[in-house]
Amino acid sequence: MHSIADQIGDLAEAGEKMIERLRRKAFLPDSRKGLNVRIGIAEAAQLLGCSTNRIRMAEEDGRLPPPPASENGRRVGYTVEDMLNMRAVLGASPARAPSDTPAIIAVQNFKGGVGKSTVTTHLAHYFAVQGYRVLVVDCDSQATTTTLFGFNPHFNITRAETLYPYLSIDPTQADLAYAVKQTPWPNVDLIPSNLELFDVEYELAAAGSDGQSVLAARFRKLKQGLLDLACDYDVVILDPPPALGTISLAVMQAANALLVPLAATTPDFCSTVQFLSMMDQVIGQLIAAGISVDYNFVRLICSKFDGNDPSHAMVRTIMEQTFGPALLPVPILDSAEISHAALRMMTVYELDKPIGTARTNKRCRANLDEALGQIEQLVRTGWGRMAPADEAALLQA
Incomplete structure (x- = not known):
């Protein structure tokens, strides 16, 4: 007969295995969690505190790369990396000043x-x-x-x-x-x-x-x-x-x-x-x-x-x-x-x-x-x- 410690250990082990199964189901097996968020131009403009026209103008004059298009030609939106680059190019970063305490x-x-x-x-x-x-x-x-x-x-x-x-x-x-x-x-x-x-x-x-x-x-x-x-x-x-x-x-x-x-x-x-x-x-x-x-x-x-x-x-x-x-x-x-x-x-x-x-x-x-x-x-x-x-x-x- 299992001791109490053995029973609790078995429960813990079974739980850990289930967490791993859930993790693998939540994102692909043998891979790290990914980030597939895409942000449309209207939401991007709101986050950057500017107009959509300003973003389009920056894309037209080469300061910003346009987002990739899908097979049907529609813009698929900006990634989080794209947004960080846009903030840097358009001077829209909210980062603290060096003198500000984190x-x-x-x-x-x-x-x-x-x-x-x-x-x-x-x-x-x-x-x-x-x-x-x-x-x-x-x-x-x-x-x-x-x-x-x-x-x-x-x-x-x-x-x-x-x-x-x-x-x-x-x-x-x-x-x-x-x-x-x-x-x-x-x-x-x-x-x-x-x-x-x-x-x-x-x-x-x-x-x-x-x-x-x-x-x-x-x-x-x-x-x-x-x-x-x-x-x-x-x-x-x-x-x-x-x-x-x-x-x-x-x-x-x-x-x-x-x-x-x-x-x-x-x-x-x-x-x-x-x-x-x-x-x-x-x-x-x-x-x-x-x-x-x-x-x-x-x-x-x-x-x-x-x-x-x-x-x-x-x-x-x-x-x-x-x-x-x-x-x-x-x-x-x-x-x-x-x-x-x-x-x-x-x-x-x-x-x-x-x-x-x-x-x-x-x-x-x-x-x-x-x-x-x-x-x-x-x-x-x-x-x-x-x-x-x-x-x-x-x-x-």
Whole structure:
């Protein structure tokens, strides 16, 4: 008869095999995840903040290559790489100035099921579509974000490719450059995670009487490592573990902005209040120990919001009364398009065509753009700049 440990091990192994099967079904076997998104000229103009005529003129005078045509002669649209080139040629890059501090945003809540990793990946891809250089750091040993980026943390990622060699008691890496991986998005990189990253928690817990000083050293080390890397990016997004452990504390101290996703349910609201109370105490202790914690902004965002559910509306009203302007006004709506995309290990921004109806996809994408655009505005405000002007504003100018 199998022991309990054997039974759990069998379940874990069966689960890992199924994840690998799903991954292979989501994108071709023996291949990496691809990006097949094409952007039409009208959407391209809107993203670039210019008119379609300006794009066509740049193509006609040779400054921009025209997009390839399909067999029937129709333009098939621009790739993400094309869009980045267009931004450079037309002077439409939103990148920060060298003197601007990169935004290092921790997406954190200790309550599970609030869509933390979904928010992280959609936020990364939103910033990518807008033309920013993005680094995502998966600090959670459960590695959901790593999986959504197309890597299987059990089969594709080793401990040596995570934060572990940098944060361990006996580090083998002096900086974080070793861990940065390219993703299908040309302007999004990833530091992946896997289950073995949790060994850092064990090591630091076993540090004995020197634990406090070792802990403080690790906090400062992660912050410095991320600051060094951030020089090459506009936005760094951190996905910490959903628990108050060593890595979570190090991440919270390394970030310069905090985004707290929460669902519109009473348990999620109560759990988030507990999270904020705990954060308040911990930050006080960190500051007392000489470890600085400072955020350019702290915001809560309501995720998985169903506007047709009266209970959601009631809880959101409670959130508004409690958190005031710290709660972002536009929630992320619960959408079948997000769920269907996640089943394919994708975000809505990676879909080359709607999974459900075109109307559902358009409504979901518009909501994500508006909700996540609120965070872009906070970042740009921190740089002393407003959001890029849209085409309509430019035409009226």
